[in-house]
Amino acid sequence: MSRPDQADLPGRTPAWRYAIGMFGTSIPINMIKGSMILYYVDILGLDVRAYGAVMVIYAIIDALDNPLLGHLSDRTRTRYGRRRPWLLVGAPMLAACMIAFFSAPASLEGVGLLVWFAVFAILCEAFDSMLNANYGALLPELYPRERDRAVANGLRQGFQLVALVISLALTPLLTTQVFGTEETTQGFQITAIIYGAVALAVIVFMALGARERPRYSTRERPRLLPSVWSIVSNRLFWTVGLTGSCYGGAMALVLAGIQLYVRYSLGLPVVNALYLQAVVILFSVAGLAVWTRVVARHGALRAWRLSFAVLAVSFAALFFATDLVTALAAGVLVGAGWSGMLATNDLIVARVLDADAARNGEHREGLFLSAFGFFGRLNGIVTGLALTSLGVFFGYNSGDDPGADPGLAFRVYLCAYPFVLAAIGAVAARIISVPAEPPPEAAQTAEPPAEPVEDPR
Template sequence: MRAAIVGEERTVSSHAAPTAASDDGPGHASDGTAARTPPWRYAIGMFGTSIPINMVKGSVILYYVDILGLDVRAYGVVMTIYAIIDAIDNPILGYLSDRTRTRFGRRRPWLVVGAPLLAASMIALFSAPAGLDGVALVLWFAVFAILTEAFDSVLNANYGALLPELFPRERQRAVANGLRQGFQLVALVISLAVTPLLTTQVFGTEETTGGFATTAILYAAVACIVIVYMAVGVRENPRYAADRRPALLSGVAAIVRNPLFWKVGLVGACYGVAMALVLSGVQLYVRYSLGLPVADALFLQAVVILVAAGGLAVWTRIVARRGALWTWRVAYAILAVSFAGLFLATGLVPAMLAGALVGIGWSGMLATNDLIVARVLDADASTHGEHREGLFLSAFGFFGRLNGVITGLALTSLGVFFGYNSGDDPGQDPGLAFRMYLCVYPFVLTTIGAVASRLVSVPEPTADQALGGTAAAAVEKTGR
């Protein structure tokens, strides 16, 4: 089996075919299918969901470990505890979303409520009271880090579940995914590249925390506005809500018995964890490995993100010609090779050149990874006759939460091997420590992922999916 060519317009199933042009009401067409949602309106939501969580990923280690002095071992313990909690709550959150039935849709209420909760928890995370240390600092970090990640899970499970529903044809899906990844990269320019400048120079200094709180408030307000604007503008398919409500235990059992869940989840996790290490370590890589001010991370991050943004259109065209699976494998290999250059870089310019190659590989993964996951969701809906994308994506979120565990273990290993325990106790060679963290660990992970991706296949479209929307509807009505 291989990935379907994106150029062939196909639908998820005859139950989701958007065929009508006239509306009976908000979000409804004359035959009961969904009114079309403009791809840009859905895609802009990625801008809102990306800003807060990527500030967390990019700055939380600098804030807590390097400035406030939280021990890396405590950081690792908190991330491990959260992974256990997340393994339990994620499927439940997805299950509740799939079973939600309101006149506003299944996913939109969760998005509208989840946005301010994520914003509030992120602001608290970066507003630790002055003088906190020891157990009190660990507890503050643990509570608000876990809440922030949990509300992020709520948003992303519901937001991600809308992609196959709103855009059942793979050509439409590829366009919408390309647009949303573009919005994500714009958000990354702000939440990663610009953040060090705002936190350490505009609103604060490299040795104080006030700039982080101010920046978090600014980002939280923007994220809430964008997410709510997106949520009220999408039009969910009412036929999905008419399906029987998925059961929790049988649904989870069916997912964990699905070999594609494990194959795609584990291979994707190699990429996700690698990029989580890069995003969380780049500011300390610049400070210790390159010996430059933290604010200079702006230039390295900007190059990576801008190259990735520019590459999205190219990778999307490659997907249309060669298919998502083939393109995914090629992008994985390029990303793996790119980390060698970052390890060898000795100054900002060489690091920026190596970062450009990282951006090329990363761009290819952004253009394809969600398409591979969407194929798995399509196959599950076709096999079981239930639209349980929320539960399935929440289960996939388990692999995503490995990011926190492995990031914590990787950071803890710096204390074991290089003596880096915190900003107060950086050890003899923190520069080599963060070359290991930012370059060697991601290289090993993406190399494993690139090799393993050769062993992954995704289902070809079913007969219903191969039909255009109008044809599928005709077959359903005539029974032929």
């Protein structure tokens, strides 16, 4: 029989079981982000300007509801913990909304199609936020030491990349070849049902095995407005959050546009996106082991800075690709830079959470990560405005009205815009300060240093 305090011991939850949850959370949202333009704009004919407007509105709504979801999680007190109940509720709701998102009735058009798209896009993102705020909050709680976090984070990012192979690289094959065609929508619905069932099973398995730390939830429940003010007045929240959003925005553009980049810029059938995505993801998986060793030797901050630079260079190489072979070569660089960001970005954020817990004496990972999610929600605005700009500058409005040069349009969308964002992030990462890694017990103390100490690594 286990001791009562065993659940509070570090490493009680096996890293692989926590990490596999990333597989389940990644499959639905990445199918949505990777196929929504192809499904709604290019196949169903939704006007790109209406799409862009919805993306801006939904990003604003999602940015507002994220802190509320995280705060509710921090205040939750049940015998099952703070995070697990939300994971068990959010998983089936996300699966159901994803299936509905890719099941738009054939009779819908115009305003009806726009409303269907807007409602289920917002619901999918809301339930995805619910899942990720709670799942992400478990990382610093379950693994207080940065070395342990690096291992758990490396494993979960590996599972995420496996999910991406399925939800991004394999999806074009399933939707346009196995279950449907490039001109029909049936394949999207069948694929969404399969992915939803898999995601639900994996998230439930992970949530039931997570062992939360009782002492994290026995203190006084944090209040919303004072907590929000404490976070938004924290300099680290803005500097780290905005810098990380450069990476997030760049990859959001890539994930949303890669299928149309293959179709228009490379002049190939959409199914060839499978090969480009597979190369990027497979080299990202291989790179995780390398970047985890770099973190162990040189620290998360130095590795984070280097990753930004590699990512920016990779987008420049992708811009000049002229066929599948040269695109695959550039994809190797994209995978190298992406894996570095996957291995390091969450570790930098976790340091900020540690510093906040030390400063305020409260563990508010749910609210803090949801507040950081505000910057991630800017991705919706970025992708919406970037896509709208293609109509302004290149005349691409939809699959029915692609303009004179859709190839250049999606070369700019997929390569030039991400390069600018990654380059800005690389410069910012070099000049901002990040808290040094604290010892695990530091997160339990209420008296922090007056200012965060710059990490020399």
